[in-house]
Amino acid sequence: MAKFIYVFRGGAFLEKGLSAGAMQDHLKLWGAWMGELAKQGHQPAGEAVQQDGRTIRGKNKVMTDGPYAELKDLVTGNLAIEAASLDEAAKLALGCPIYIYDGSVEVRPVAQMR
Amino acid sequence: MSEPAKSGKPETLVASLFRHESGRLVAALTRLFGPQNLQLAEDVVQEALECALQAWKFRLPDNPAAWLSKVARNRALDMIRRGAVERRFADDYREQLASEWSLATTVEESLAEASTAENQLRMMLTVCQPQLSEETQVTLILKFLCGFASSEIAAAFLSTEETIDKRLQRGRSVLRQLGSLAPATFTDSEDSRRGAVLRALYLLFNEGYHGSHPSMPTRVVLCEEAMRLCAFMTEGTDSGSPQAHALMALMCFHFSRVPGRVDSDGIYLSLAQQDRAVWDRAFMERGLAHLNHSARGPELSALHLEAGIACQHCLAPSLAATDWAAILGLYDLLYRRNPSPVIAINRALARAYAGDPKGALREAVDLAEEPALARYPFYWAARGEIHARENQRAAAHDCYRRAATLARNPAEERAFLRNAVAQQDQR
Numbered sequence: 098m099a100k101f102i103y104v105f106r107g108g109a110f111l112e113k114g115l116s117a118g119a120m121q122d123h124l125k126l127w128g129a130w131m132g133e134l135a136k137q138g139h140q141p142a143g144e145a146v147q148q149d150g151r152t153i154r155g156k157n158k159v160m161t162d163g164p165y166a167e168l169k170d171l172v173t174g175n176l177a178i179e180a181a182s183l184d185e186a187a188k189l190a191l192g193c194p195i196y197i198y199d200g201s202v203e204v205r206p207v208a209q210m211r
Numbered sequence: 212m213s214e215p216a217k218s219g220k221p222e223t224l225v226a227s228l229f230r231h232e233s234g235r236l237v238a239a240l241t242r243l244f245g246p247q248n249l250q251l252a253e254d255v256v257q258e259a260l261e262c263a264l265q266a267w268k269f270r271l272p273d274n275p276a277a278w279l280s281k282v283a284r285n286r287a288l289d290m291i292r293r294g295a296v297e298r299r300f301a302d303d304y305r306e307q308l309a310s311e312w313s314l315a316t317t318v319e320e321s322l323a324e325a326s327t328a329e330n331q332l333r334m335m336l337t338v339c340q341p342q343l344s345e346e347t348q349v350t351l352i353l354k355f356l357c358g359f360a361s362s363e364i365a366a367a368f369l370s371t372e373e374t375i376d377k378r379l380q381r382g383r384s385v386l387r388q389l390g391s392l393a394p395a396t397f398t399d400s401e402d403s404r405r406g407a408v409l410r411a412l413y414l415l416f417n418e419g420y421h422g423s424h425p426s427m428p429t430r431v432v433l434c435e436e437a438m439r440l441c442a443f444m445t446e447g448t449d450s451g452s453p454q455a456h457a458l459m460a461l462m463c464f465h466f467s468r469v470p471g472r473v474d475s476d477g478i479y480l481s482l483a484q485q486d487r488a489v490w491d492r493a494f495m496e497r498g499l500a501h502l503n504h505s506a507r508g509p510e511l512s513a514l515h516l517e518a519g520i521a522c523q524h525c526l527a528p529s530l531a532a533t534d535w536a537a538i539l540g541l542y543d544l545l546y547r548r549n550p551s552p553v554i555a556i557n558r559a560l561a562r563a564y565a566g567d568p569k570g571a572l573r574e575a576v577d578l579a580e581e582p583a584l585a586r587y588p589f590y591w592a593a594r595g596e597i598h599a600r601e602n603q604r605a606a607a608h609d610c611y612r613r614a615a616t617l618a619r620n621p622a623e624e625r626a627f628l629r630n631a632v633a634q635q636d637q638r
Binding site for chain 2 (some may be wrong): 109110113114115116117118119120121124125127129131143144145147148149168173174175
């Protein structure tokens, strides 16, 4: 098994004015997907991030408030999982409900240390 | 009401947690901010829910309701501190919110689980303002206490989002004139404010139970919401109100019969055709308990009579073994209080079963003159049933056909047509 990181961008969190019922319905889909990953032994471990933050950039270490990415490109969380191959990891990411609200998942293999 | 989370990580969310927490938090914050700042309360709650949507996607917190309360509390404190100068908060909380000394405790207290029932009751009393139509009152209840969006309310009422938004706008403009939430104390048992809430909840229940939705004969969620909110009246500070218990009893009795009301094709079954074994005993028991509570005090309201009739139907082992004399007596009392043609045709039907089909038929035929009944499908269906009991198959058939042409949805239409065909087959 190898380790992979899913980087989530955009999604329901950035959608304003969703109804309470729609939010709960959507969360249920995340719960189902996460539950399935865990059940199949992919050991998902993730963290969601808030919308605010700081960015530091350049030789002069300029610090700015907020990530200031286009909303759809804003990182909204990441998740580490175990999978047999990049193909499998990417296939598993198809089950993520983030696409319903126009979000994306970037699947990256974690660099091997040996 | 939200259930307290058990120890350990919850695997799934309590059904409707987001909607119900939305209702709970909007009421708690409106109590502090005042109805004039309803929009502010809604914004704080929407933000709290959006935070939850983001934070909970990988894992649920131990106690979701408490998590939401905490986020809402922090946002509320921010809002109050920032707006303390220019905003006018609720009249009855202005002083406590103006001072840092009492601010945090006051906010904490209003958001506490222990205040939920009182907050919800006060919010219901507040949105049932007498100058608002009953439809608007129900719309406001669905929006602010049940956490439904305009589009969802429009779907429930077969209305357009525009119509619902208009009602909400009208409601908001009336609420803006109020300085604080309505108090949850009542002057006497006939308090009209309580009556208004009960009427609105009954209307909500009926929309779910007898609703006009084309594809869903019963919208269980609307019935459940009406019962959930009515519990804030029967269990809260107003637990002594016999009328609230009578309404709760009535709704429980009706709801217990939901499992038998339609067949596997979604066609309504008449009382005679229903399998009484599938009726929900638990709701009947609840209904009986509330009927007992409703009997305290000298009052006998229309709700008491309607609950009594529904109770007789629930208790009867079969249509034939129903105590029709008791039901007829209750309809007589109901009619004396409120001589409406709809009650009159129901009373005529009870009379037919109580052993006086000729008298019943006379009454039913006389009622044909009533303009309110001419286009009422259930008048023609009831009259058909009375004809059928007198073996007047042709007349019964015609009445059922007429009911079918007036039906409000395909489920009703198919039920009436099936009854019409049954009359033909027996001729």
